[in-house]
Amino acid sequence: MSPQKVAVVTGSSSGIGYEISLILARNGFLTYATMRNPEKGANLKSIAEKEKLPIRVVQLDVTDDNSTAKAVQTVLNEADRIDVLVNNAGYGLMGAFEDLAIDEIKSQYETNVFGLIRTTQAVLPAMRRQRSGIIVNISSGAGRFGYPAASAYVSTKFAVEGLSESLSFEVEPFGIRVVLIEPGMISTNFFSSVAIAKKSLSPDSAYSQMVKAMEETAGKLMQNASSPELVARIVLDAVTSKDPKLRYQAGKDVEQWVESKKKMSDEEFHSMMKQT
Template sequence: MSADKTVLITGASSGIGRATAELFAQRGWTVAATMRKPETSDLASKSDRIRLFKLDVTDQASVEAAVADVIAQCGGIDVVVNNAGYGLMGPFEAQTDEQIRRQFETNLFGVLNVTRAVLPHMRERRQGRIVNVGSAAGRMTLPLYSMYSATKWALEGFSEGLWFELRQHNIKVKIIEPGMIKTDFFERSREVATKPGLTAYDDFVAQVAPNLKAWEEAGAESDVVARSIWRASTSIWPRLRYQPNATFTVWGRGWVPGHLYVRLIRRLFNAW
């Protein structure tokens, strides 16, 4: 793919989204970096190829307005990177219906909203790529992340199904399944669910949470995922899934017997 292309990235204010925006700009692409509060971001100062747009993936009107603005200002959209998301952590019993719905609205329905908005444009041009940032937690599960994993597992099914549908229109679908990455996930992009009076899980949380955080701190940098997104966006190889810093983890899920794999995860995170 030539350099005179435009990529729209959701959740570009920090972490993987920001690293991806900077990488594409460095390599000559026009970057439509979208976020809920572009007025608070300094990302546009990093390159004259980066333009900021206001977009809330949970608001269909906001999505449609942003997509229309990007097409008008940039001349088209060649690649969409559905990156916006966050993690809801904590025992399922402590999670409210509102918290669970918000997790799905952002991580799953937000992707559907953006994808639905760009597909008519891509079909008309008979070209485009949809790159969905999932997680290794969409192929496995982690203790205390039942709802986060549920959204990422659902994203896997949606992406693979869409892959079949869009081939006839020359639109490619890719799934990025990162392992643990050093971002501000634990400080900025995570919500911890608690319930007054519910103490039955306190010991379990106290055992597991430090190990989850330690695993994140030992993870790869966001740039590793950004490079995988770049490959998924530009490679001619007909590959559906990419696993930056997660190849062994995902491979193990497919080949290690289930009861042994679960025991390995329990031991890794002290989830007894």
């Protein structure tokens, strides 16, 4: 009998990471639902107890070298393998490019890019030894096209896309696959947790109207947002597939945007986005 598959999910305290942890555990994966503040894992733990699910809550702050190394070591000590890593932890930084403080941009990259790199580098040696594994990177529609007031966030997701494409070539010979998940608008805490650049909040900013307009647009688009369960189901499909694809979109909105970007010239796409 093959050993129970082991999954590690970052940012499992809420939203997409929470649902991914649940669906993986419900489908038999020994799931390490990691989060920077394990007190936020109470709900997951109580569902796990009720449904007798194989979920363990482990502290992991993706911006912290020690925390990341310790969490991965804990998993390997207990389970001796890692079959699935879901790099999900992330947040959005909103604000006009000119208004962004360099420290605000660095923090955005520290979580969305360096956090993902740190966790992946910690897990890869074990996957390489096993000669199997799948790394699922939660990107975004924002990893495929830009939009205003989001240059920092969008550029982190473009970084995740490029990094994943390159990495997939390197690790494939060791039986390891890399998958990108590109959600559209998803109803989670994401928008209430968005960090807004301090300068863009000031009425003195040349861009304050534009940032306000973008906030309103995001609010409107959120009315048709998909559920985090949809993203979790797509992750489950990818990690249980014999031959997973490199990219999966999650949501009708993002499917349409990506399709339009393929069909349209840059200028046509730009003008469509401006109207939206």
